[in-house]
Amino acid sequence: MNDDISGRGDPLKSLKLLWEGNEPPKRGPRPKVELMALVRAAIDIADAEGLSAVSTRRVAEKVGISPMSFYTYIPGKAELLDLMLDTVSGIEIGDVPEFDPREWRANIKLMATGLRDFYLRHPWVLDLASHRPVLGPGTMSSYEFALRVVDGLGLTPVEMDLVVTTISAFTIGAARPQAQARKVRDATGLSDNDWWFTIEPYLQTVDYSPYPVAQRIGPIVGELYGLGDADMAFKFGIERLLDGFAVLIERKGKA
Known part of the structure; x- marks a missing residue:
């Protein structure tokens, strides 16, 4: 079974730890470290080495406790x-700001760009299979932030949630290949340009006549940005989403 699945553990225990923390012992010595020290140590390991490097032993050693002591905390x-997932979601949110609804396009761009940067700083979050949300304070802060971005636009509660869901899905889709590209580069030692130069001589010998549209478009795109300009694709996609949301918002204003 894949261990890298959020929500596989006891959800009530996770929620209690997130909202209440560890209860101090009524007798005996106080804990050597705080609960969040363990969680942040695990996040640091995942950021530096990937999710596969995270183990209860590694985390315990990083904060200076015995491996068995870990289980008295988590x-x-x-x-x-x-x-980890809930905590890292809230680390960079801080105080949730207020947004001017008149600047909704800029607000959504700010949210989407910040979310993409978050995934690129913590790419292991993309690798952590998650379907059931971990409804701790970090997740709730992120959700509050996103909802405030689209508040005051005349949308129904369901429409607000769906807009946030759409932006999130697009941003994950934009961040994932960029994170994977970095992982491939680090694993192979080849930049994208080096990879192209390696295979280009052979590609020049291939007959592309069965693929006339690809033959026409591919060289133009390849000359412009090779395997893909992540920033260009991201900005293009966000603008098209915003254009679609503009139609919805305008329609709601006239209703």
Whole structure:
């Protein structure tokens, strides 16, 4: 079974730890470290080495406790993943700002760009399979931020949530290949340009006549940005989403 699944552990234990933390012992010595020290240590390991490097032993050693002591704080790795995901989601939010609805396009761009940057700073979040949300304070701060971006536009509650969901899905889709490109570059030692130069001589010998549209478009695109300009694609996609939202918002204003 894949361990890298958020929500595989006991959801109530995860929620209790996120909202209440560890209860101090009624007797005996106080804990050597804070609960969040363990969670942040795990996040640091994942940021530096990837999710596969995170283990309860590694985390315990990083904060200076014995591996068995880890379980007096967190039931296991499954719950640790929940805590990591929620905590990292809220680390960079801070105080949720107010947004001017008149600047909704700029607000959505700000949210989408910030979300993409978040995934590129913490690419392991993209690798962490998650379907059931970890509804801790970090996740709620992120959701509050996103909803405020689209508040005051005349949308229904469901439409507000769907706009946020659409932006999030697009941003994940834009960030994932960029994160994967970095991973491939690090694993192979080849830049995208080096890879192209390696295969280009052979590609020049291939008959592309069965693919006339690809033959016409491919060289133009390849000369412009090779394997793809991530920033160009991201900006293009956001603008098209905004154009679509503009139709919805204008329609709601006339209703």
